[in-house]
Amino acid sequence: MTKKLFLEQNTQAGEIYAGIVLGQNGQGDHHLFLLPATTKPLNWNDAVKWAESVGGSLPTRSEQAILYGNLKKEFEPRWHWSSEQYASYGGHAWVQGFNYGGQHATRRSYEGRARAVRRLSIIE
Numbered sequence: 001m002t003k004k005l006f007l008e009q010n011t012q013a014g015e016i017y018a019g020i021v022l023g024q025n026g027q028g029d030h031h032l033f034l035l036p037a038t039t040k041p042l043n044w045n046d047a048v049k050w051a052e053s054v055g056g057s058l059p060t061r062s063e064q065a066i067l068y069g070n071l072k073k074e075f076e077p078r079w080h081w082s083s084e085q086y087a088s089y090g091g092h093a094w095v096q097g098f099n100y101g102g103q104h105a106t107r108r109s110y111e112g113r114a115r116a117v118r119r120l121s122i123i124e
Contacts, residue, residue, distance in 0.1 A: 010031070010033075010120060011033065012033070012118070013036075014035070014036030015033040015034060015035055015036065015118065016033065016034045016036075016071060016074060017031070017032075017033055017034075018032040018033060018034050018063075018066055018067055018070050018071055018117070019031075019032055019066050019070050020032070020122070021062060021063055021066060021119075024062070028121055028122060028123075029121075029122040030119040030120060030121050030122055031119070031120040031122065032059070032063055032066060032067075032117055032118075032119060033117060033118040033119075033120065034067060034071055034074060034115060034116075034117055035054055035055065035056045035115070035116040035117060035118060037054040037056075037115075037116060038076075038113075038114075038115065039113070039114050041111035041112055041113060042081075042111055042112070042114055043108060043109050043110065043111055044081055044093045044108035044109075044110075044112075045108060047081045047112070047114035048081075048083070050114060050116075051083075051114060051116035054116050055116070055118065056116030056117050056118045057083055057116060057117065057119075058081055058082055058083035058114060058115075058116065058117075059082055059083060059096075059115070059117045060082060060083055060084055061082050061084050061094050061096070061103055063082075063117060064080070064082050064096035064103065065096070065103070067096070067115075067117075068096060068098060068101055072098055074115075075098035075113075075115065076098065076113055077098055077099035078097075078098060078099060078112070078113050079095040079096060079097045079098070079099075079106070079112050079113065080095060080096050080098060080112060080113045080114060080115055081093060081095055081112050081113070081114045082094040082095060082096060082103075085108070086105035088105075089105065091107060091108055091109070092105040092106060092107055092108060093105065093106070093108045095112060
């Protein structure tokens with residue numbers, strides 16, 4: 001199957017294909033799509049709910065690295081929430097800076113940007 005045909009058959013309205021994410025810890029690989037919806041700044045809990053309400057979820061840290069590498073221009077140059085909480089500090093979650101590229105943890109009560117993604121499993 002060509003890339004063009006794959007995208008025609010699998011990309012939903014307004015989505016942008018971000019790339020392939022290699023599975024970790026026994027999970028399978030998947031294709032990653034950036035959903036078109038954006039939001040005003042939200043705390044982490046509200047960002048998680050918002051992403052689900054638009055039919056997706058917040059990206060993982062590794063997915064955010066792919067989004068930064070492949071689709072940086074699609075993001076405001078600010079930090080965006082990931083789906084991952086910071087294990088060492090309860091009440092913190094990881095974020096990706098789309099201005100400078102770094103990842104760090106911040107309080108889940110702070111307000112930041114959010115974008116949602118959709119995953120499509122790669123069946124072997």
